[in-house]
Amino acid sequence: MKIALAQTSPVLGNMKQNLTHHLDLVKKASDQGANLIIFPELSLTGYTLRDLVSELALTPGSSEIFSPLLEASRKIDIVVGFVEERTAHPGIFYNSAAYLASGKILHVHRKVFLPTSGMFEEGRFFAAGKDFKTFSSGWTRIGLLICRDFLHYCSSYCLFAGGTGLIITISAAPGRGASNLQGQGFETSRMWELMGEAISFFSSSFVVYCNRVGVEDGATFAGGSFIYSPFGKLITRLPYLDEAFLIQEIDLEEIRRARKSWPFCRDDRPEVIWHSLEQIIRKKDED
Amino acid sequence: MKINPELVTRVLTKFIREETRKAGFERVILGLSGGLDSSVCACLAVKALGSENVLGLIMPYRNLDLEGQEHARKMAELLKIRHFKIDISPQIDAYFSSFPTENQLLRGNKMARERMSILYDFSAREKALILGTSNKTELLIGYGTIHGDMACGINPMGDLYKTQVRELARHLKVPEEIISKKPTAGLWPGQTDEAEIGLSYEELDNLLFKLVDLRQTPEEVISSGHEEKKVKRITEMIKKSEFKRKMPPIAKVSSRTVGHDFLYPYDWDK
Numbered sequence: 001m002k003i004a005l006a007q008t009s010p011v012l013g014n015m016k017q018n019l020t021h022h023l024d025l026v027k028k029a030s031d032q033g034a035n036l037i038i039f040p041e042l043s044l045t046g047y048t049l050r051d052l053v054s055e056l057a058l059t060p061g062s063s064e065i066f067s068p069l070l071e072a073s074r075k076i077d078i079v080v081g082f083v084e085e086r087t088a089h090p091g092i093f094y095n096s097a098a099y100l101a102s103g104k105i106l107h108v109h110r111k112v113f114l115p116t117s118g119m120f121e122e123g124r125f126f127a128a129g130k131d132f133k134t135f136s137s138g139w140t141r142i143g144l145l146i147c148r149d150f151l152h153y154c155s156s157y158c159l160f161a162g163g164t165g166l167i168i169t170i171s172a173a174p175g176r177g178a179s180n181l182q183g184q185g186f187e188t189s190r191m192w193e194l195m196g197e198a199i200s201f202f203s204s205s206f207v208v209y210c211n212r213v214g215v216e217d218g219a220t221f222a223g224g225s226f227i228y229s230p231f232g233k234l235i236t237r238l239p240y241l242d243e244a245f246l247i248q249e250i251d252l253e254e255i256r257r258a259r260k261s262w263p264f265c266r267d268d269r270p271e272v273i274w275h276s277l278e279q280i281i282r283k284k285d286e287d
Numbered sequence: 288m289k290i291n292p293e294l295v296t297r298v299l300t301k302f303i304r305e306e307t308r309k310a311g312f313e314r315v316i317l318g319l320s321g322g323l324d325s326s327v328c329a330c331l332a333v334k335a336l337g338s339e340n341v342l343g344l345i346m347p348y349r350n351l352d353l354e355g356q357e358h359a360r361k362m363a364e365l366l367k368i369r370h371f372k373i374d375i376s377p378q379i380d381a382y383f384s385s386f387p388t389e390n391q392l393l394r395g396n397k398m399a400r401e402r403m404s405i406l407y408d409f410s411a412r413e414k415a416l417i418l419g420t421s422n423k424t425e426l427l428i429g430y431g432t433i434h435g436d437m438a439c440g441i442n443p444m445g446d447l448y449k450t451q452v453r454e455l456a457r458h459l460k461v462p463e464e465i466i467s468k469k470p471t472a473g474l475w476p477g478q479t480d481e482a483e484i485g486l487s488y489e490e491l492d493n494l495l496f497k498l499v500d501l502r503q504t505p506e507e508v509i510s511s512g513h514e515e516k517k518v519k520r521i522t523e524m525i526k527k528s529e530f531k532r533k534m535p536p537i538a539k540v541s542s543r544t545v546g547h548d549f550l551y552p553y554d555w556d557k
Binding site for chain 1: 288289290291293294295297298301302305306441549550551552553554555556557
């Protein structure tokens with residue numbers, strides 16, 4: 001399977017311009033034989049939206065912005081980030097990621113963990129998603145996460161328990177901390193890589209992370225998108241800070257090989273986890 | 288507290304390049320005092336946009352800081368940037384002849400605002416965005432003139448403590464005489480920041496780093512070895528200068544108000 005990582009820098013609040021750029025890269029990826037192209041979190045809108053959230057919200061099934069992307073997905077699978085407003089729930093906005101394939105919306109993930117502290121204020125403008133689901137693609141079972149979702153380790157566990165072989169995280173993570181004297185990236189980039197490495201081991205799955213770059217209102221998005229193999233091995237990493245585009249071939253058989261070596265998946269006991277969580281939650285209620 | 292100067296340079300040049308373009312400019316302008324901050328900022332601007340797109344203004348008052356003037360000129364020549372010297376003495380003297388004062392702070396603030404006014408005028412004349420040079424230390428303790436040296440289009444330096452700016456200066460090969468001289472706001476002859484604030488920048492930055500970056504309480508900072516008197520003084524300075532770091536409050540009357548719940552990004556549609 002060939003995956004294209006589009007480490008882009010969206011124009012804040014200008015969906016038409018971003019769409020054009022998406023379509024250009026989709027064509028480029030498709031022409032070069034990629035099977036899937038992944039864009040960062042809120043790739044169609046930019047990140048620091050605040051009151052723009054409601055103005056840019058769209059319903060994937062009936063959106064003019066989405067239809068050319070759906071059309072393009074007949075040739076190549078696409079993961080894209082956008083602000084979602086569902087027909088059934090007007091006025092409620094989600095930070096969402098869609099997986100498009102064969103002209104259809106295969107899956108939409110709504111960001112569950114909305115960072116709302118310090119420099120982040122997503123909870124002020126977005127509603128939180130309510131689940132982590134995997135879905136079957138023509139390739140392997142896939143799970144989608146959005147940025148902070150990935151930093152909560154329960155999220156990837158749910159995808160793991162749901163049978164994923166490929167965890168895709170799209171992100172708009174600003175770089176923070178410049179006292180990392182050895183590496184070339186921000187301290188937070190190191191954190192993402194550590195987690196990517198660990199989660200790929202834990203889940204014996206591919207972990208694909210697509211982060212954006214560019215500057216918005218003073219914050220610099222860190223880039224450094226990466227892919228880890230089911231053996232926890234770094235397959236590729238894109239440059240920090242700069243726009244980049246890369247097509248990487250991955251061998252999906254690695255999932256099988258990893259699970260033969262490390263039977264975490266076979267030996268997993270979701271019912272024990274469920275039972276334990278139930279007890280913990282009940283006890284919390286009693287407290 | 289140490290910084291990776293290579294990474295910081297990359298981030299700040301990217302910031303200058305992107306935010307200048309987003310603001311609709313190709314060029315930048317900044318005041319050159321001959322001090323550390325404006326020298327480092329000029330270096331970053333040249334790295335980001337090329338020397339032909341950076342304009343420096345040297346704006347002395349009489350002979351208040353001759354060494355500064357000389358360093359500013361030297362820096363501009365080293366960087367091969369366009370620079371003008373504009374003497375602000377006539378307008379300052381004209382004003383204070385009508386409203387005399389011996390208060391050096393009042394005089395210094397007036398000078399800072401005169402320089403601001405000239406920078407904004409030249410910004411429009413030259414179609415160049417104003418780079419601010421206030422560092423994190425100054426911003427936190429409010430050691431700057433509101434609507435004076437704190438006024439700017441964008442500020443690449445505001446998240447670097449003074450001692451970190453010094454580290455960056457070494458990396459950017461700013462002349463040693465500029466790095467090692469005593470920092471001064473140029474308020475009166477022989478004035479130095481450290482004497483006025485009452486702490487060395489090393490101590491001040493260390494203290495601020497603990498309070499702000501490490502989120503320690505004043506009590507924790509005191510027990511880590513800083514004098515109680517100093518910690519209290521600095522926390523008081525931080526509190527008292529919050530107004531310099533904010534837009535003024537707007538009285539809320541309607542259901543949607545600028546600054547309260549009319550919230551758009553700075554880089555809207557850019």
